[in-house]
Amino acid sequence: MTAPTTQERVSHRVPLWRDVVVLKWVTQVVLLAVVLSAMWFLATQAGDNLRARNIVSTFDFLERPIDIQLSEGIDTKPDTGARALWTGMVNTLRMSIAGILFATLLGIVVGLARLSDNWLISRLASTWIETLRNIPLLVQIAFYFSVLTTLPRVGLGTGPINGWFHISNKGISMPRVFIADGFYQWLTVVGVGAVAAHYVRRHRQRIQDETGAMTSPILWGMGTVALFGVIGIFVHPVFSWLGVPLGAIADLLDSLPVIAPQILFSVIALGAAARWITRFLSAHRSARGHLSISDDDWFRIAFATLAALAVVVMLVRWTGFSSWTLNSGRDLFEVLENKFDVDGAARPFDAMRPDIIQKGKFPNYGKSGLTMSIGFAAVFFGVVFYTSAFIGENVRGGILAVPKGQSEAAMAVGLGRGQILRHVVLPQAVRIILPPTGNQYLNLLKNTSLAVAVGYSEIVQVGQTTFNQTGMTLPVVVIWMLFYLSCSLSISVVVNWFNVRMKLVER
Amino acid sequence: MTDAATEPTAEPMSEPAAGQTRDLSNARDMIVCEDVSKWYGDFQALDGISTTIKEQEVVVVLGPSGSGKSTWIRCINRLEVHQEGRIVVDDVELTNDLRNIEQIRSEVGMVFQQFNLFPHLKVIDNVSLAPIWVRKKPRVEAEEQAMALLERVGIPEQAHKYPGQLSGGQQQRVAIARALAMEPRIMLFDEVTSALDPEMVKEVLDIMKTLALSGMTMMVVTHEMGFAKEVADRIIFMEEGQIVEQGTPQHFFENPTEDRTKLFLSQIL
C-alpha cells in the first residue's frame, strides 16, 4: 500500500518567522547580543569612570615594590605585590587544607556520635549540630577571636605544658616537625619504595588468591614503603646526582623561544577540537553511513571549533601567558635542582620546640615552634566546628540511607559487626556521603575568606590591603576570582575522581 | 457507523459484521507517512516507514519491544522529530513550521502508557486545562465539557479528586478524557494497558472500543491481541524499524505471509 499523493496545502518552504529551528536560534542569538551589549556598556562605562579618576587598571603592581605588613605566612614583609598575593594564597591553602582535614575527622566523630545507642552521646552530638549550624560562621569566628584576644599575655614560663605547649593572646604555640634540606632526596627514595611496594603487594595478593592463605597484601605494601622511608633517612644522598638533569631541563626551558609553547598549546587545542569533532561525527553515523545531525549538534561542532580558535588567537595575542609558562617551568626546575644539589650531611626532617623570646618590652613567641596566631586559631576553630556540624549530618544521613536489609543479609551470612561495617555498610554509605561532603569542602575553602574580619592574612585580606594602597581594585578582584575558581575546580576534580572510583568499586 | 467492521467475539459491542472489513477506500487520507526514517545517534529507530491511514480507520501496531512502534506514533504528533521522509496529518505536513505543529498537536490526541496525568491538578482541571489555555475556551464552558467527558468515561464522581487518589484504570480513563477534551480528529494510544493491573485492563479497552465505534481515527500500539482482532481495521506488524507486514486482522492472524510475523505470532499466542 503506497501513499497516494494527497491534496495538501503544504508548501515546502516554511516561512522564517514560523520555523521553530529559526525561532529557537534567533531567540538565543538576540539574548546573547543583549547580554554582550550590556556587558560592553558596563565595561565602557567603567573605563570612562576610571579614566576620569586617573586610574589605569594594569597588573603592573604585581612587579612593583609594595609597603605591606602581613600577619603571618612565608613572607611577612613581601617586597612586591605578587609576593604579597602569593603569601596570601599560601595562607588560604594552609587554612583550607588544615580545616578540611580536621573538619572531616571531627565531622565523622560527630556523625557517628549522633547515631550512637547511648542517648546522652547522641543528644550531645545533636546539640552540637543544631547549635553550630544555626549561627552564622562569621559570628562564630568573631566570638572565638574575642575570647582569644582576652587570654593572658605571653610570659616566660607560661602555658599549660611549659616549653612544649603555650596558649596566650599571641596564639597557640607547639612543637613542630618541618622538612629540611634533605627532604626531596628522601622523598625520591620513598617514591622508589612505593613502586617496589606495588609489586610486593601484587605478589602477596597472588599468593593469597592461589593458596587462600591470609597474606595481608596491603599491610605488606605499607610495610615496604615504611622500610624504604627508614632506609631513606640514611641513604638519601645517593640521589643528589638528580640535580644535574633537572638543571639541564631548566637550561633547556630557558633557551626555548616564546613561540615554542605557543605552537605547542595551539597544536594541543586544535588537535583536541579535531579529535572531539571526528569522534562526535563517527558516533552519529549509522551502520549504513547515514549521518543524523540536529541543529544542536551543529552548534556543538561550531562551538568546539570556535573554542579551539579562540585559544589560538589568545595565545598569539597575549604572549605573556606563553612566556610565563616558560619562565615558571624554568623556575620550578631550578628550585628542584637546588633542592637536590645539597651535600650529604642534610637531614630530611627536623623538629623544634616552641620558645619565648623577649625583644622589646613584651615577650613573644620565637620562630622555632609551630605557632597558630589568634587570627588563624579563630578562623580555624570557626570553619572546623561549623563544617563538622554539616559533615556530621552527611555522615549520619549516609549511614542511615544504607537499607537495613543490607546489614541483615550480611549478618545472615555470618559476618561480624566490624566486618559488616567495613565491607557492607561503609562502602555504600561513603558513596552517599561523598558528594555533599565535597560540597562542604568547597564551602570551607570559600569560608576561609571570612578571615578578613579578624586580620588573618589570607588572599582576600592581602588583596584588600593591596588595592587600598595601589587602587588596582579590578586586577585584584580578577586574581581573587581566578584563584578561587581554580581551587574550587581542583577540589571538584578530586572529589569527582573519588566518586567515580567508589562507583567502580561498587560494581 | 453502521459498517463498523469488527469480529463478533465474546462481547458484541455493535452490530456484528462477521468476516467483513469496512470499505474505507473512498475515505479521506488522515495520516500519510512516506519513507519516514529516524536515528538516535548511530541507532536507526525507523527505517523507511510508508503507509496511509484513512479517516475513521482503526490501526493496531504490533511488534516486539524495541521495534520502533512507539517511536513511530510519537513522530506523528512530533513528540519525536523524524529526520527523513514526510508525515502529513490531516493535509498538514509536519515540518518545522510552528503553525503546523500547533495545529497538528491540537488535532491529535495521545494517551500514554504511564498515564502522565498532572499530579498537582484535580481531575477536572487535568481535563479542562488544555481547552482553556490552548483552545481558549471560557472556563465555565470547558469545565462543563470536562464533566461531560468524565461521564462518558464513567468516572464523574472522581472529578474533584487528585490523580494520586485514583486507581490505575481510573487514571487511564481520565487520561483518555483529557485527550478527548481537545476534540481531536485522531487518537494515538501508546501501550495504554501495559502499566495496568489485569483487572483494570477491560475498563480501558471498553472505552477504546466505544471510541472506535464512534468513528474516531485511531492508531493503537498494544499487546492486547483480543482487542486487535476485535476492533482493528488493519494490523501493522513492525520489526527493527520497518513495516514487515500489514493487513486485516483475519489475514494477519490466520495466514500471515512473512516468516518473521509467524515467529512473532508463535511466541505470543
Next chain:
Amino acid sequence: MSEFTGLGADLGMSTGTIPAVASPQTPKLPPREWVRANLFSSPFNSVLTVVSSLIILAITRGLLSFIFNPQRQWDATATNLRLLMTQAYPEEQYLRIWVSVAVILTLTGLSLAVWRAGSAVSIANVGRRLLSFGCTLALFALLAPFSARATIIWLLIAVAVAGGGGTLRRLADSERTISTLALVLIGLSGLVGSLWVVPYGNHTFELHRTPRVIAEPGTVALSTKFPWTIMLLIAVAAYFLGTYLRDRGSLNATRTTLALLWLLMPPVLLYLVLRDPDFDMGHVFGTDIPIFLACAVLGGALLNWLARPSTGEIGRIVAALVLIAAFATFLTPMRMIVRLDLLMLAAFALAAPTFSGGPRARRNYVIGWLGLLGVMSWLVTAVNTPSTIEVPGQFFLGGLSLTLMVAIFTIVISFPLGLALALARTSNMPIFRLLATWFIEFVRGVPMITILIFFSIMVPLFLPPGMHLSEVAAVIIGYSLFSAAYLAENVRGGLQSVTRGQHEAAEAVGMTTSQKTMFIVLPQALRVSIPPLVGHCIGVFKETSLLAIIGLFDVLYIARNVMPNQTEFMGSTKENILFVSLIYWLFCYQMSKASQRLEQRTGLGER
C-alpha cells in the same frame, strides 16, 4: 523542644525525671529499664555515659560561670537594644518603626489563620516539657555561681515550674489538647507582661552627630512596654479577623490577596513608611503620573488586542516590534522610567499568546499589567525621592532591621532571577544553557565576600554619570546575583524531578513551551524544591552577617565595633556577640524546624 532544654534533660536524668523526656513515639519504659537500655547497655556504653556526663557538667558549669560572672557586662546589650534593632533611627520618628511592626504582625496573624498554621499538642505533653524544663532550671541553679539567696530563689522558681508541669501531666487526660498558637500567645503575653514589671535595660543611650554612641541611664522597658502590648493585641485581633475571613469569605481570593500583600509589604514599608520620602508633588503630577497614565492606557489597549485569540501571528510581529522599540530607547537619551515601562510592555506583549483567551482572561491580563506598572512606577518614583529621615552615617536603617531588610530584598529579587537561571540551565537552547551554567558555576566558585567587596566598590564605576546608588543598594544587587546562582541550583533539582512524561503529556495536548512551564512544570518543581528553598533562605539570612566586613552597620558590626567603644561598656565584645548569636540562632533554628514541619505536612498530602 529547644536544644537547651534538651541538654538540660540530659542532665536531668540523675534527678530521676527520665520518663518525662522520653519522646512520645517510643514506647514508654519504666525509668530503670530506660536508663539501662539507653545509657548502660554495655560496659563501654556505661563508661561513655559517665565520662560524657562529667564533661557535660563541666561545660555547663563553665558556661554558667561565664554568663553569670559579675564582670560580664550584660547591661551593654540591654541598654543598646534599640541600637541593635534600628541603629540610629530618630526617636521622634519611631512611630514609623512601630507601624511597620504592626503591619508585619497583622499580615502574620491573618496568614496564620488563613493557612491554618499551628497544630495541637496534648496538655499532658506540655506538662511533661514544663517538668523537664523545671528540672533543668534546678540543675542550672545549682551549678551556676550564684549567692546562696539567689540560688534559693532560682530553685524555688524551678520547683514551681516543675511542680506545675507535673500536676498538669498528672491531671490532664491524654485526650485534651491545646493549640501551639495558644501556647505561643501565652509565652509572648508573659514576655510582654514582664515589660510592665521588670525595668529591663535601665540605661538609655544618646546618639551624637559623631559616630560615637554614649549610653546613659534610663529604661528600655519603659519606652517599649506600651507599644509592645498594642502590637500583641493587634496580632491577636488580626488572627481572629483571619479566622472570620477564612470561614466566611472566599478562601482562594483571600489567600491570593494575602500573598500579594506579603510581596508588596517590603517595598511599601521601606520606601513609604520607614524612609518617609519627600515627594516633589510638582514632579509627580507633572511627569510621573502622565507617563504612567499614557503607558497604562496605550499598553492596556495594546495588550487587550494582543490577548485576543484571533489576533494570531500579527500579534507576535507587533510584540517583537515593541521589544525592538524598547531596546532602541537605550540608544537615545530618554527617561529611565520610559525605558523600563517599554521593556515591561514588551515582556507582557511576548507573553500575551500564552495567556490569551476570552474577555475574562483578557481583563485579568490587562489588570495584571496595570498592577505591575503601577507598582513599578511608584517604586521608581519612591526610590528617586530623597528621604527626610536624618541619621548620622549613610543609611537610615541599621542593626537587625538592616539585616532583615537586606535578607528579604535579596530573597525577593533573587527568586525570579534564580528561577530564570534554572529554567535556562535546563532548557533545550544550548546558548541559554551555556550562559546560565557559566554564570552559576562562576558565582558558586568564588566566596561571597569577594562579590560583596566587588559590588560595594565597583558598582559606582559601572553607573553612567549622574546616576547614584547607595552602598546598601549596590550590596543588595551583588548579594541577589550571588543568591540567585545558588537558588537556581535548588530549583534545578526540582525541575529535574518533573518526569519526561509530564513534559510529553503537556506537549501532546498542544501547550506551548511557556504554557507547559507555567502550568505544569513550575508548580510541580517548586513544590519539590520547598525544603531546599527554605534552607536557602536560612543561608541568606545567616550570610547577611558578612555586611559587617564591608562596614555596613549590621547587627554584628554594632556588636563588635560600636558597643565595645562606648565609654560605659568598654570591652563588652564577648557578651554582645553571644547576644547576636542568640538572635541568629533563634531565627534560623525556628525556620529550619518550621521547614521540617512543612515537609512532613506536604509530604502527607502529596500523591
